[in-house]
Amino acid sequence: MLSIDKSLQFEGLDNFLYATKENVTNTILLVDDEINNLQLIKRALRGKYNILTASQGQEGLDVLKQNIDKICLIISDHKMPVMEGTEFLEKANKIAPDVIKILLTGFTDIEILTDAVNKCNLFQYITKPFDPNELIAVVESGVEKFNLSSSKSLMMKDLKELFYKTIKSISATLDAKDAYTHGHSMRVTLYSLMLASTICPNDLKFLENVEIAGLLHDIGKISIPQRVLCKPGRLTDDEFVIMKSHPVCSERLVENIKQLGEVGQWVKAHHEKWDGTGYPDKLKGEEIPLCARIVAIADTYDAMTSTRSYRSALLHEVAIEEIKKCSGTQFDPELAQKFIDMQDKIKEAKEDPEKFYKQYSVLQKLIDKGITGGF
Numbered sequence: 001m002l003s004i005d006k007s008l009q010f011e012g013l014d015n016f017l018y019a020t021k022e023n024v025t026n027t028i029l030l031v032d033d034e035i036n037n038l039q040l041i042k043r044a045l046r047g048k049y050n051i052l053t054a055s056q057g058q059e060g061l062d063v064l065k066q067n068i069d070k071i072c073l074i075i076s077d078h079k080m081p082v083m084e085g086t087e088f089l090e091k092a093n094k095i096a097p098d099v100i101k102i103l104l105t106g107f108t109d110i111e112i113l114t115d116a117v118n119k120c121n122l123f124q125y126i127t128k129p130f131d132p133n134e135l136i137a138v139v140e141s142g143v144e145k146f147n148l149s150s151s152k153s154l155m156m157k158d159l160k161e162l163f164y165k166t167i168k169s170i171s172a173t174l175d176a177k178d179a180y181t182h183g184h185s186m187r188v189t190l191y192s193l194m195l196a197s198t199i200c201p202n203d204l205k206f207l208e209n210v211e212i213a214g215l216l217h218d219i220g221k222i223s224i225p226q227r228v229l230c231k232p233g234r235l236t237d238d239e240f241v242i243m244k245s246h247p248v249c250s251e252r253l254v255e256n257i258k259q260l261g262e263v264g265q266w267v268k269a270h271h272e273k274w275d276g277t278g279y280p281d282k283l284k285g286e287e288i289p290l291c292a293r294i295v296a297i298a299d300t301y302d303a304m305t306s307t308r309s310y311r312s313a314l315l316h317e318v319a320i321e322e323i324k325k326c327s328g329t330q331f332d333p334e335l336a337q338k339f340i341d342m343q344d345k346i347k348e349a350k351e352d353p354e355k356f357y358k359q360y361s362v363l364q365k366l367i368d369k370g371i372t373g374g375f
C-alpha cells in the first residue's frame, strides 16, 4: 500500500483539467479514495488526456453525469469505502454504457474478477501494484476503442439520417405525381403512428418500421402509368387490375433493402381486408400483419378525407362513420375501435399534419438522440 503524502491532500480532489495542450480532447475520470494512487495515475497520463477525479463512488457518478459528453474512459479503484469500485462501475455502466471502464484491483481471485468484468461491462482490470507503462498501454487501447466506436456511431447516425431523408423524399415525389394525393403518404404515416402508439408506445423498433412502411406503402405506384394513376373518374376493370399490382410492386422495391426486414410483407398487405376479400393474397384476420392492418385504416381515412380527381373530400365525421361501418369486414375491429376512440386527436392532426408528424416521427427522434440500433 502506498503511503499518503499529506501535502497532496490539500491539492484536493476537485475536478480540474490536468492537461493544457489544445489537442488533448479525450477525458478520463479517475475514482480512487487514495490520494497517492490518484496522483500516481495522473502523473502517468499527464499531458495526454484531460483528467477528472473523484474520491468516492457517488462523487464519481455525479462527475460522470455532469460530463457525460466528454468522458471516454473511467478508471476506478476496487476497494473504496461506502461504494465499492464494482458497484460504482455497475452504476456508471447504466449511465454511460459506451464509456470504457477499467478496474484497479488488489483481488486476484478469478471468480471475483470475472464477476466484475461481466457486471460492470469492464474493458479490462489491472491488478495492483501496477506498472504505469502497463496502465498507459491499456488506457491507450481503451481510448482508441472508444473513439473507433464513436466514429462508427456517428457514421451510422449520418447513414440513418440519409436513409430517412431519402425515403421521405421518395415518398413525397410519389405523392407529387398526382396533385390530388399531395401529402398522402405523410398523413397515412402520421395516422398509422398515432394508432400504433396506442398499441405499443414503447416498442420503438416496431414504431420505426411502421413509419417506414407508412412512407413506402404506395411506393409501387411508381410502376403504374400516369393515365391510370391520375385518371379522373372510375377505372375500367383492366385499369383496376393494373392499379391492384402496386402492393406487390411496393414489396419488390422494399425487399431489396435487407435492413427493412418485414416491412416488405407489410406494404404488400396494406390492401388486404379483415374478411379475406382484399388483395393481393386474400389474407384474413390476423394473417394480415399488424402494421398492414394499421396502415389500411389510416390509408382509407386519408383517402376519404382528401379531395380526389373524381370526388371532393368527405367530412371527418362521415369518414369515421364509414370506418365504423367497415369494422370487422374491411378493418380489424379492435384497431378500428381504437382509431374511432382517438378520432378527436386524428381530426386535430388532419388540420396540421406537419406539426403532428414532427411530434410522432420515431425516425426523427432516433436521429436526434443519435440512436442507431435497429437500422
Ligand SMILES: [Fe+2]
Pocket: 217, 218, 246, 270, 271
Ligand atoms: Fe395503396
